[in-house]
Amino acid sequence: MLSRSIIQHIKSLQQKKFREKSGEFIVEGPKLVDELLKSNFIVKRILATEDWFANMPVLKNTDFEKIAVTPKELERISSLKTPNRVLALVEIPKNSTEPLVLSDDFYLMLDGLHDPGNLGTIIRSADWYGISKIVCSEDTVEFVNPKVVQATMGSIFRVEIFYTDLEACLDKLEPDFPVYGTFMDGKNIYTESFAEKGVIIIGSESHGISPLIERKVKIRLNIPTNNSMAESLIASVAAAICCSEIKRSHLKKI
Amino acid sequence: MLSRSIIQHIKSLQQKKFREKSGEFIVEGPKLVDELLKSNFIVKRILATEDWFANMPVLKNTDFEKIAVTPKELERISSLKTPNRVLALVEIPKNSTEPLVLSDDFYLMLDGLHDPGNLGTIIRSADWYGISKIVCSEDTVEFVNPKVVQATMGSIFRVEIFYTDLEACLDKLEPDFPVYGTFMDGKNIYTESFAEKGVIIIGSESHGISPLIERKVKIRLNIPTNNSMAESLIASVAAAICCSEIKRSHLKKI
Secondary structure, eight states, rough: OOOOHHHHHHHTTHHHHHHHTTTTEEEEEEEHHHHHHHOOEEEEEEEEEEHHTTTTTSSOOOEEEEEEEHHHHHHHHHHHHSSSSSEEEEEEOOOGSSOOOSSEEEEEEEEEEOOHHHHHHHHHHHHHTTEEEEEEEEESSOOTTTHHHHTTGGGGGSSOOOOOHHHHHHHTOOOTOOOEEEEEEEEETTTOOOOOOOOOEBEEEETTTTTHHHHHHHHEEEEEOSTTOOOOOOHHHHHHHHHHHHHHHHHHHH | OOOHHHHHHHHTTSSOOOOOOOEEEEEHHHHHHHHHTTSOEEEEEEOHHHHHTTTTOOOOOSSSSEEEOOOHHHHHHOOSSSSOHHHEEEOOOOOGGOOOOOOOSEEEEESSSOOOOHHHHHHHHHHTOOOOEEEEETTSOTTTTTHHHHHHTTTGGTSSEEEEEEHHHTTSOOTOEEEEEEEEEETTTTTTOOSSSSSEEBBBBTTOOOOOTTTOOOOOOOOOOTTTOOEEEEEEEEHHHHHHHHEEEEEEOO
């Protein structure tokens, strides 16, 4: 039987302050836990039904506590509408807040994204297009938020996410490092070419790229519209179009 | 004061069966109602605070019942976390279920999309890229679902949405009408060109394009990935990449 303290601990991890305090977050469902166990993330505990443990995938890392639960017990601790056989408690990676120096790679940079679904979708698109690192402003929603984790469909275990002061991070760049951003008045993204390395900044849902960060942008791009009435693309779609154009630009050079 | 029957009627419109029965749906918040009043949608009633009515935008159509409510009353009838000054009851357009013949235009076709956020995002992207008609399978989530309406950010009033039997719709096409779909084994979407007219089919979140509809696809496309571990793009992003590539393909020809 589940102890009251474990139930309380797991429920508390729905809240940011308790995730920060304990350094743990939750991953739910066989598909996501399967991806988790293939990753380098440190698993602390797995609570699952007997049948999940009986068919547990071959594990990279089995050094965690295993707790068998009944479907009814899982229902009590799960945050999903339809709890699904397994729930893992996972250590929040420490490198996510270490200082990051951008060098020979292509990065996404997120300036104040607040919607968990948007962040989850961006991580999933970045994974698809081979962008392996995302740099977030400190006020961007945490990637260990349960809604973000679920929306990534497992991509969260393959894309590294960093939280840092964006201005300081951009100030540390080599002077010729390309810094892209999308604006209403930029150059047509479909006719521009992307360098082999660089960073592309995606603004927040309601305010776009903030003025301090906008000053650091060297190449202003625009995703052209066919419709003067349409106001904007959702941030997650704008980010995907940027990833797609980077990919296409690099394809042409092969 | 609001009568109990109005409160009940408005609350009932959160559910599909009551929307179908009454032929009405809800639009909330000044931004969306503003877009609504610029459109040809038929507004039945507007419930708003005194200050909203005092600053009401210039209207195309003012032939609707106006009911002043207090912020507290609005809270009782609103489905938003933060109710926002105005709520409109709107007639569901009748053409959305009329038979549609695809001809000289580019269409999106959605095969069984169930997530309201995905549909809302797709309508918003279609609006941005000038795709003015979306054809949905009968089991696709209704576009008048409140979550869809809110996610479109007003694009719902500019993009026409139809619900029909997709197979029958595709069977009525001229033999040379281009029918595109995205699959894991298709041709690279970045190197293909799109015709001036056509329809591109987006599959459901969990099952992709259904087998019956897959048989009607004439040009199989693939959105290439850089990462063999990544399983798929979210349907709303796949749709946006398709819209973006159609736009880019047509740009090249100008």
